[in-house]
């Protein structure tokens with residue numbers, strides 16, 4: 001396994017040019033301890049990098065070109081934040097509709113309060129959560145329930 005562990009080295013400059021949402025959650029391992037993310041490779045067209053985050057130790061591994069050469073890459077820097085976004089979305093998805101709506105109203109208030117208090121970092125974090133809650137709400141209320149099939153298809157398929 002040619003994985004490279006995130007060292008205690010300084011944050012790479014590339015981390016400033018990237019965001020956690022560029023890491024797409026793929027899966028958890030069978031034990032639910034390692035989260036795997038995918039991201040588009042900057043070095044090889046059509047290829048993807050795989051980044052792993054140990055949820056217990058917060059240790060990261062990456063299979064990108066930079067990590068191959070021993071560098072701490074932006075994938076590893078943003079992996080924990082990417083996981084927090086996934087976990088938060090799951091939390092929203094598990095809320096019933098009334099709870100989700102109340103949560104969304106609270107978040108909107110937090111955003112306004114933080115903006116009024118000139119706390120742009122807090123406001124941005126709350127806005128990000130609000131966007132996720134809104135997206136989950138939108139998906140839920142627009143979900144189409146399939147109609148019962150209006151006729152028996154067996155004769156059509158047999159023809």
Ligand SMILES: [Zn+2]
Nearest residue numbers: 062064073075
């Ligand atoms: Zn990497």
